[in-house]
Amino acid sequence: MKFTLSWLHEHLATPASVDEIAETLTDLGLEVEGIENPADRLKSFTLGKVLKAEQHPDADRLRVCVVATDEGEKQIICGAPNAREGITVVVCKPGDYVPGIDVTLSVGKIRGIESHGMMASERELELSDEHDGIIELPSGEVGESFVDWLAKNRPEAVDPVIEIAITPNRPDALGVEGIARDLAARGIGTKIDRGIEPVQGSFPSPIGVTIDADTLDGAPYFAGRVIRGVKNGPSPEWLQKRLRAIGLRPISALVDITNFFTYDRNRPLHVFDADKVRGNLRVHRAKGGETLLALDEKTYSFEPGMIVISDDRAPESIAGVMGGEESGVTEETVNVFLESAYWDPVTIANTGRALKINSDARYRFERGVDPAFTRPGLDAATRMILELCGGEASDVVEAGAVPDTTRSYRLDTARCSSLVGMDIPEAEQRATLKRLGFTLDGDMATPPSWRPDVQGEADLVEEVARIASLTNLQPTPMPRMTAGVPKPILTPMQKREQVARRLTAALGYNECVTYSFIDETAAALFGGAEGRRVANPISSEMTHMRPSLLPGLLRAAARNQARGFQDLALFEVGAIFHGGEPGEQEMLLTGIRVGATGPKEVHGTRRPVDVYDAKADAEAVLSALGAPARVQYPRGAKGWWHPGRSSRITLGPKIVLAAFGELHPKVLRALDVKGPVVGFSVHIAAIPEPKNTSASRGALAISDLQAVERDFAFVLDAGVEAIDVVNAALGADKALIDEVRVFDEFVGGSLGVGKKSLAIAVRLQPREATLTEDQIEAVGRTIVEKVGKATGGVLRG
Secondary structure, three states: OEEHHHHHHEEEOOOOOHHHHHHHHHHOOOEEEEEOOHHHHHOOOEEEEEEEEEOOOOOOOOOOEEEEEOOEEEEEEOOOOOOOOOEEEEEOOOEEEEEOOOOOOOOEEEEEEEEEEEOOOOOOOOOOOOOOOOOOOOOOOOOOOHHHHHHHHHHHHHHEEEEEEOOOOOOHHHHHHHHHHHHHOOOOOOOOOOOOOOOOOOOOOOOOOOOOOHOOOOEEEEEEEEEEOOOOOOOHHHHHHHHHHOOHHHHHHHHHHHHHHHHHHHOEEEEEEHHHHOOOEEEEOOOOOOEEOOOOEEEOOOOOOOOEEEEOEEEEOOOOEEOOOOOOOOOOOOEEEEEEEEHHHHHHHHHHHHHHHHHHHHHHHHOOOOOHHHHHHHHHHHHHHHHHHEEHHHHHHHEOOOOOOOOOEOOOOHHHHHHHHOOOOHHHHHHHHHHHOOEEEEEEEEEEOOOOOOOOHHHHHHHHHHHHHHHOOOOOOOOOOOOOOOOOOHHHHHHHHHHHHHHHOOOOOOOOOOOOEHHHOOOOOOOOOOOOOOOOOOOOOOOOOOOOOHHHHHHHHHHHHHHHOEEEEEEEEEEEEEOOOOEEEEEEEEEEEOEOOOOOOOOOEEOOOEEEEEEEEHHHHHHHHHOOOOOOOOOOOOOOEEEEEEEEEOOOOOEEEEEEEEEEEHHHHHHOOOOOEEEEEEEEEHOOOOOOOOOOOEEEEEEEOOOOOOEEEEEEHHHHHHHHHHHHHHHOOOOOEEEEEEEEEOOOOHHHHOOEEEEEEEEEEOOOOOOHHHHHHHHHHHHHHHHHHHHOOOOOO
């Protein structure tokens, strides 16, 4: 949002400087992004008077001028046709920067004669496009600052332009009047209120307006009138300068007036050439497929449900977004229909987004203009058209009704202290809200129609604190707990996440935080994209909710490898999504290792990472989180793991605690990662809660009785997995058997085809008495029986 200082002064009587106004605006929440002050680039130039102007001896079009300046008489060579004795000019001396030609002057020689500066034209000083000759001033003293002369004689030439950033919740600040209201509420000046007198029509409008019943939710109110006998020439110079200052190109008086009210009062308007409108205007929803050549000279095709304004023939305007070229006004326009309407913000936003149109009207309507100013805005614009273009106004035609935005909230003046920590007297709070346009009735406050963002009691406090300035907020320490032990803050799951993060970082991993959204290709690699597509993705690379943390980590690894970092250990703790519904997500810890381990030293223990590094890391995390010691390692990891170099860690057949292994080469190729890559994923929530919730550790359980180990070698079918043998042996006597481990496998030889020998070591740990030979033998027989029943294996002879 741009505006000039003089424009602001039309709504605000204030002696404040532009710097003071800018600082106040930022403090009020209307952040100033820039100030363009013409005086800054003109401050070095002064006035001079030409004392003598003689023909250059070696150039027909040059004159050697003697100019009186604040530094005495200077010789300046000038080629302007109007350079002559006696005129007052603008002098640019050596060392001055001339913005129009982007040159810093120095003493030079022109055809053998020295020139100490130049006399400037308006274009060279960026005052206008005039370059037929140097500036001739009708008044001024030698040595007077040119900026001071302009301030007295042409103030618009040194009128600062202020640009502010508007947040979506402040549509009222998209008009200069709304900005002035905020400044006046702060006390930086006095708001100037100019009443709007209704314009009485002198004849019935020949153009009527209707709104279809199914369109009233998107187009609640439409008002307009015909103005006949207008003369649509160039707009007055003051209006053109005002529009140029904020970056708008003057077009014609009628168009410039609508642009003026768009920025002055945040009231977008539109003018139709009434002679090009056939019959009456109808506001309705498009059926789909209709087209319109708009004012930007592009043809748009409407989707079903978009709101358009049509005459008896075809669409003439995209409601609230842009008018049509066919019914647009030209210099030959004599009769116009002036439109002022209120449109539903969401409807306008959807239409503008679908058609890819960015216009000042759409920008304002989709944020919310003042619905109560629809009819007054029509009267104000009508009066300006009559003043600048002449003509005669008709009666106003209306359709629909102004939506009722009235709402009230309780003003609790004590909440200012509890919510923002500022003690503001009640009288000051009430006065602030009144200056902002709020209506107060006892303890109830009614927001004005131009503030759709005020939606509750807390918003009233925010307005009071904003105007009082949050810079006055004094930090106050929170009260300390004087007795007792504070209640725990972290949940058990948060504690687990904290422990998992610290342990994984201690293992040498670097934590990453990646986006929860990934592209479709990566989603398909890690569990499929069905049910995870985002309805409104912010980019083509974030179309799906992630089914795994691995895509983000692998993308990070690829970026690091592209920059020369080959040895990586990355991890992340975050949510993955099994679907798009609430509850279809899970918290995981995932880590990957790439490259090699150990330092790059001659005698270091450097080696490529392998699957056992990932296994050790996963087991360390599970142990830190309190997982049971007895777990199984079955096959059957997901498809993105290498089928022969990966496994799961489970409690029984159903509870999966983790998965680890080497990533599948096809996944690495798809994500452009140089492998091999090993990793692990821990299902944090799957770990059972400990039965003992005491903060202290349990008693150390250790036996002083001698343990016994026995080895067993079984002949099995080659397809039998070792985990089945281990689980069967463990089940022989859960109280006595402490550990079962595989220590040898033999294939071939006398065993024959399709057979293998698997040797296991069983450790028996007595708890109450030393084992006898009979007890040991009994357990051995049970082990052989259990393994044989589970796997079909027999003892190797």
